[in-house]
Amino acid sequence: MAESAVRKQVYTTDHSSAVLRTHSWRTLANSAAYVIPHLRPGMTVLDVGCGPGSLTVDLAKRVAPEGGKVVGIDYVADPLDSARQNAVDQEVTNVEFKVGDIHALEFPDESFDLVHAHQVLQHIADPVQGLREMRRVTKRGGIVALRESAAMSWYPESEGISAWWNLFQRMGKEKGGNLEPGRYVHVWAQEAGFERDSITCSAGSWCFASREEREYIGGTFAERMLSSGFATAAVEGGFATEEELAKISASWRAFVNDDNGWLGILHGELICRK
Template sequence: MPVYTTNHAPSVLRTHSWRTASNSAAYLLPHLTPSMRILDIGCGPGSITVDLATHVPSGHVTGIEYVPDPLPAAEALAASRGVKNVDFRVGDIHALEFEDESFDVVHVHQVLQHVADPVKALREMKRVVKSGGGIVAVRESASMTWYPENRGISDWLDLTGRMAKGKGGNPHPGRYIHVWAREAGFEMRNIKRSAGTWCFSSPEERDYWGESMAGRMESSGFAEGAVKEGFASPEELEGVARGWREWVGEEDGWFAVLHGEILCWK
């Protein structure tokens, strides 16, 4: 039931590898204790997963991904940092291969927007987290804004939204993920809501973000799918990539992402 619009091409992994526990899961970190057992769903290249493992030195973190493609890079990252209390495997968020109440924390970052039934996924996450204090942690994008105006970036946002909806996904659901949590069986009094941001404005940040986005338009599963499935022409993708690179060169260029965050206690 994944409806992911891209794959794990180098341009995509460049974006995902930038994510860390501090810049993408800060809302969760104060609630971690050293011996916790954590499940990180949608781990990708493992940058957040490995970071989480350093916060639970006497615990353990398991990262799962619905395809095996990024897992060798995740294992290599853990080895390069000397982090041993982590493992990676293939798994399905809708049918987790773990016993009830197996984990102290179940974490997802930018994952529920890419599955067809996020409420079912949350029910499964709730099943495998422990009662009496276990936490389900979710962070999803809610909105994006940038400066200066840029036709290519506007076309990119429109295209990604149309493509995600066309495949059955839920683009940028951060503003209502708490509603999904309630539908999955969590009580509102046990759901803590917050918001976090990413901001890219320095020359180095613009180069990282803008070139990653431009690269996705040129060589990735997203680009292939967009053309093959009729969402965009090659020329339109070229225009989007050109817009991103124009933004990279703007001295006043600024791009921000607002995320919705929830902590759900079972």
């Protein structure tokens, strides 16, 4: 990938084991249910920012009859071996994974019936350019489907989790990211060339309240504070010390162990018709 393309990526973490576990939890049912009514057998689909491929493989299952095919791309190769293994484990053969840059997609115009991205635009420096490219490779009459986080809330109040959220925001802004864009992603879509009346907005959410759910989300964030690209970047960039990260990690563990712990994330969703 060209150096200029790499510089446009502003992802604040890496693809550590903790991050991959988080992304592998995502399915169409819990993270992209708004897309399901628009899927049909035989479709060609591009999944941008596929990560370890859990959503990509789900998409491939839905379109598999009648020759449907899905391509998943990510800006680095790190998660793609996991994605390929995921497809093998589930005996899904109508999917392929490759490295690709959302700012300059290596596909001809009008290649796909549906182009999908889940929490990708918030991590790139030029989301409108990314959307232009997603629109370009979508067929006439096709769909671009987007989901981006819009807001986060938790209980009980926690100094450590508040410190984590402030750290996440500071690092994201420093790298040129776009925090919580789900509330205005439809504006980006119009700047990328979609007419307002061709855009359908909706909202989705995640809720983590059971012991299992808290262990999944809180345990993952606790681990990321101690060992991940995010932790390394936080310390090396002077955003936090190792001691501060350890305190944040302990706060996430306290959240896991609190039977009244609750975390909610609101997402903005778009179906954009070309």
